[in-house]
Amino acid sequence: MAMQGEKVINGTFGEVWLDGEYIAEVKGLQAKVSIEKEDIPVAGKYATDSKFMGYKGTGTLRMYKTNSRMIAKLSELIKAGTITRFQIISQVKDPSAAGAERIIIKDASFDDMTLIDWELRKNGELECPFTFTDWETTDLVGSN
Template identity: 35%
Template sequence: MANNPSNVLRGKMGAVWVDDEQWLHVESLDGTINIEYGDIKFLGDQATYKKQTGWNGTGSLTYRKINSRVQNKMANKVKAGMTVRAKIVVKNDDPDVRGTQHIVLNDVTFDSFVLTKLDANAEFITEELPFAFSHFEIVDSIA
C-alpha cells in the first residue's frame, strides 16, 4: 500500500471546549496517559517484569491571552482553598482524513496558572495551563 499524505492529521483543524465554552484562542493542547507499573520478580529468574498498577492523565493547554477568563475562573477558588475542576473536550476534524478524533477529558484539575504576565520581548502574550485528569472518554476515533 502506498503512502497517502492526505491521511496525516493536521493539528490546526481542532477545536477545544472548556466546561462547554469553546476556546478559540488555544494554540496547543496535549493530553497524555502515564502508565504506572509495579515490579514483579520470580524465584530463579533474574529478570524484573512489569505489571500495570494504574494510570494517571496529564496535559498542557497553551493559549493566547485575550481576556482574564482563566484568572477569573480560578483565582478566587484557589485563594479560598477550593479545587477547581473542569471538563475539556478536544475535537480534531480534518476533512482530508477518514474520520474525526473526539476525546473528552473529565475531572481535570489544574497544576498552576499564570496570574499576571508581561514580556517586553514577546510579540504576543501566551499562557500555559498544565493539568491532570482522572477520567477520559474516546467519543470518536480515526479509522
C-alpha cells in the same frame, strides 16, 4: 496499504471547549495517561517483569493570551481553598484525514494559575497544566 501523507491529522483543525465554552484562543492541547507499574523480579531469570498498578492523567492547555479567562475561572476558587473540576473537550477534524477525533476529559484539575507573564516584543501565551482521572472517546480517527 501504505500510509498516505495526506491522511496525517493536522492540528490546524483542532478545537477545544472548557466546560462547554468554546476556546477560540487555543494554541494546542495535550493529554497523556502515564501507566504506573511495579517491578516484579522473576525467579530463575535475569529479567524483571512488571505489574500494572494504576495510571495518572496529565495534560497542558496552551492558549494565546487574549483575555483573562483562566484568572477569572480560578482566582476565587483558589482563594477559597476549593478546586473545581472542569470538562475539556478536544476535537480534531482535518477534512483530508480519515475522520475526526473527539475526546472528553471529564475531571480536569488545573495545577497552577499564571497571574503575570509578558515580555517586550513577544506575543502573549499561556500554558495551563492539569491532571485528570477520567476520559471518554466519542470519535476516533479511522473508525468514523
